[in-house]
Amino acid sequence: xxxxxxxxxxxxxxxxxHQYQPTDSLYRKxxxxxxxxxxxxxxxxxxxGTEARCIVEEPVDWADGFVVVYNISDRTSFINAENxxxxxxxxxxxxxKGEVEVPVCLVGNKQDLCHAxxxxxxxxxSLAQENRCLFQxxxxxxxxxxxxxxxxxxxxQVMEHLKxxxxxxxxxxxxxxxxxxxxxxxxxxxxx
Numbered sequence: 001x002x003x004x005x006x007x008x009x010x011x012x013x014x015x016x017x018h019q020y021q022p023t024d025s026l027y028r029k030x031x032x033x034x035x036x037x038x039x040x041x042x043x044x045x046x047x048x049g050t051e052a053r054c055i056v057e058e059p060v061d062w063a064d065g066f067v068v069v070y071n072i073s074d075r076t077s078f079i080n081a082e083n084x085x086x087x088x089x090x091x092x093x094x095x096x097k098g099e100v101e102v103p104v105c106l107v108g109n110k111q112d113l114c115h116a117x118x119x120x121x122x123x124x125x126s127l128a129q130e131n132r133c134l135f136q137x138x139x140x141x142x143x144x145x146x147x148x149x150x151x152x153x154x155x156x157q158v159m160e161h162l163k164x165x166x167x168x169x170x171x172x173x174x175x176x177x178x179x180x181x182x183x184x185x186x187x188x189x190x191x192x
Contacts, residue, residue: 065103065158073116103157104133112139
């Protein structure tokens with residue numbers, strides 16, 4: 001649904017355990033990026049025609065990345081996108097135990113309708129900067145390649161983020177193990 005903010009969810013490494021209602025819009029695709037086979041899941045909470053408010057709580061907990069889309073010729077969709085970015089931030093802070101930062105891309109769609117523009121590019125860029133996310137304006141109607149590149153860029157960023165998290169966990173675990181071993185065996189007991 002191009003007029004409403006959309007949400008991308010990418011799970012390249014972790015099997016999903018979430019539940020969906022039959023009315024949810026979940027799209028699955030298998031693709032190859034940089035020689036790796038990935039399973040991509042795209043969840044669109046706004047596809048049911050309720051553009052006024054898209055509820056995103058459930059996927060925010062397990063999502064590895066997001067694409068939030070607004071229509072550059074519709075001010076309301078930009079406001080909705082801003083609200084979704086806020087929801088993502090609030091829910092992740094509340095539920096995600098330190099893993100608040102995930103790759104997010106804000107996309108201004110319908111660039112081909114620039115004659116009817118209601119949201120200037122600088123507003124989109126500024127909102128993206130405030131929310132520390134990527135930004136791009138595209139025309140889904142005119143350039144499939146732009147969209148493919150955007151998804152590829154975000155997926156690469158997600159993969160880097162997941163690798164960083166895994167490396168950090170390994171380092172933290174080995175550091176804890178070293179500390180434990182040192183505490184157990186590092187101090188020599190004085191003989192009596």
